[in-house]
Amino acid sequence: MAIDPATxxxxxxxxxxxLILxxxxxxxxxxxxxxxPAWAVAVLMLTWVAMLVxxxxxxxxxxxxxxxxxxxxFVWWWVAITAGGILLDWTA
Structure with a gap:
C-alpha cells in the first residue's frame, strides 16, 4: 500500500x-x-453517470x-440491452 505524504x-x-472498471x-x-433506440441510450448514459458519481x-x-x-x-448494461431486445423488440 502507498502512503499519502500529505496526510x-x-x-x-x-x-x-x-474506476477503471x-x-x-x-x-x-x-x-x-x-x-x-435513442431514448434507451439516453437512459443508459444517465445511469452510467449516476454510477460514476x-x-x-x-x-x-x-x-x-x-x-x-x-x-x-457491465451487468446492468447487459441486463438492460438483453431485456430491451427481448421485451421491447429492439432491432438494429
Missing part, C-alpha cells in the same frame, strides 16, 4: 480498480445506439464497493 494515511488501490464500461454504454462518493468511505459498482456497470 500520512494509506492509499487503497480499490477505488482505482473500481467503470470507465471501461463506458464504451458499451456509448455504443448502445447500435442496439437500442456514486463511485466518487464511495471513493474514501467505501473503497471496495467501487469495485462491485464497476462490475455492476
Amino acid at each position: 500520512g494515511r494509506r492509499i487503497s488501490p480499490w477505488p482505482f480498480v473500481g 467503470l470507465v471501461s464500461s463506458f464504451f458499451l454504454y456509448a455504443a448502445s445506439g447500435l442496439l437500442a 456514486l463511485c466518487f462518493v464511495w471513493w474514501s468511505s467505501h473503497p471496495k464497493r467501487t469495485v462491485a459498482l464497476g462490475i455492476m456497470s
Whole structure:
C-alpha cells in the first residue's frame, strides 16, 4: 500500500480498480445506439453517470464497493440491452 505524504494515511488501490472498471464500461454504454433506440441510450448514459458519481462518493468511505459498482456497470448494461431486445423488440 502507498502512503499519502500529505496526510500520512494509506492509499487503497480499490477505488482505482473500481474506476477503471467503470470507465471501461463506458464504451458499451456509448455504443448502445447500435442496439437500442435513442431514448434507451439516453437512459443508459444517465445511469452510467449516476454510477460514476456514486463511485466518487464511495471513493474514501467505501473503497471496495467501487469495485462491485464497476462490475455492476457491465451487468446492468447487459441486463438492460438483453431485456430491451427481448421485451421491447429492439432491432438494429
